[in-house]
Amino acid sequence: MSQSGETKIECLKCGTCCIAFDIKEIGKKAGERCRYLSDDKTCAIYEKRPWGCRGYRPDELCVLVSTLTDEQKVQVFRNIYEV
Template identity: 40%
Template structure:
């Protein structure tokens, strides 16, 4: 499957290499949903391949795609808790849960 550059993989999952918690927008994701550090992105981002999940979460907006991703993996409540507690890093998130 070809990447659609929808941005969901840069928002929905946590990314330890970037200290980015679950459900939070990567600080390197541009408004156009493109990586601003693409040439220097961590290996976890380099190795990610578009797959069936991308098809399952298709939606008109990034927020809708992220919500569908979180629901698919039953992470919606956890992400909501992290947002409510204002967690901006995985270190904060670990302490909040």
């Protein structure tokens, strides 16, 4: 656990956040696959990723959607975040 008492969840490499969210800095619209999301579901520009990407932290939701298809994951994230 972190000092604040929160459990840190490492990236599950599901790619959902790289599809579901709008990333204005690189012209990616919500629901579109990011052009920098590699086949192994990691970021090809991780060290130079935009601020919007840097701000995202994996959480319990990532664990809950880990068994869904990519389309189902995106729909869940879009419904929750209203995007």
